[in-house]
Amino acid sequence: MDLKTKALTKSLWVFHMSTASCNNCDIEILDCLTPRHDVERFGIVLVGSIRHADVILATGIVNRNCRDIVKKMYEQAPKPCFVVAVGTCAAGRGIFHNSYIVNEAEPLDKIIPVHAYIPGCPPKPEAIIDGIVKLIDKVNKK
């Protein structure tokens, strides 16, 4: 493992991208930053601008309106940048399956590359942290 990868995995700045979620997953993501879970221990901080992001946390079903924006967002992020699909919606539509607003042909991982999936509706903060840990393992192995 070289220094660059080590520094990357020790200091992941996450950007929170909501693509038509019901907002519950977004609240659970914020829970990870509260004193109880405190992900800043591992160097993870929430950033406001996509240009600062190392990880994009995508929540929601990616509806028709969001499709192009999601793609544009990913292109604007400086590489290396990882995408994590948080929640059943982002991973496979969940309860919105077959809904009229869903862009059936193109789920999130067809539009942009997704590096980790975290199921749950919404996933617990522990599950989100576990997902990030697995992502870090995957990056380290590469």
Place this chain on the structure above:
Amino acid sequence: MKIIEPLLQFVVFPGFLFTAVAGLIFSWIDRKVTARVQYRIGPPWYQPFMDILKLLGKETMIPAGASKRVFLTAPLIGLAGVTIVSTLLCLADFDPNLGFVGDLIVVFYMLTLPALAIILGGFSSANPLASLGSSREMKLVLSYELPFILALLVPIIKSGGLLTIGGILNYQIAHGAIFASASGFIAVVVAMLCIQAKLGLVPFDISEAETEIVGGSFIEYSGPPLAIFKLTKAMLLFTLPLFVVVVFMGGITLQAKEVAWGILKLIALLVVIVLIRNTNPRLRIDQALRFFWGPVTILAILGVVLALFGH
């Protein structure tokens, strides 16, 4: 050989490398104390180093429509400014007889370079939010420079019109710290408020304002340029308290016991800054302007008048 020594002083000790390491450790203290205030554990000590290393390894993106040359040189201007300030301050501190007449004025002007870099970088990045951040930063500079220069007048008057950092230090070694007198105390309070604004920390983080204009001037920066900006901010976190310690609090003299005492003074100032930052809400730009031109300037004038009467 004549050229090597100053070059080493600027690049290694006490210039760039030393200040960078000290600044990153200071920014860790900042984050750790913040975390403890919020009942969190906080990041490990090497976290700021990892952040900078990571940013250096990332892609640099230049937004379409940005003025590329200004966009990329702006961070360097800020870094150069803070490096020169810390070199001059440390050298004067180690040996008060070094330095030249007017180095206090040079330091004062160099301290505005980081703010200037932020303004330039924001305006050149062709982003409306960044321009908003830059225009706010500009108003903030206008507001805090007046009380800051008034506060600086106090040590100059007390030491009998000396314009060198070394001279002010010598005066303090002979007559005790300026901080101990009434006018000196007022000047330190004013200077600390101005420093809070210079560092861009809450309640004066108006130009960055994560929650309203998502990073302000830095919004379009990524990779190495962002790393340089972050490094500049970290170095300022070390240099500005050092400035206060040197000019108002008797500096850090180089005897074994005194060095520990000096570092303690620095860290105490830093903790005060962090506590102010954690217990206040953000002001609006008009409130900040009114605050600095109103109460703070009046307080600073009071300090100058007291100093003129020798208190």
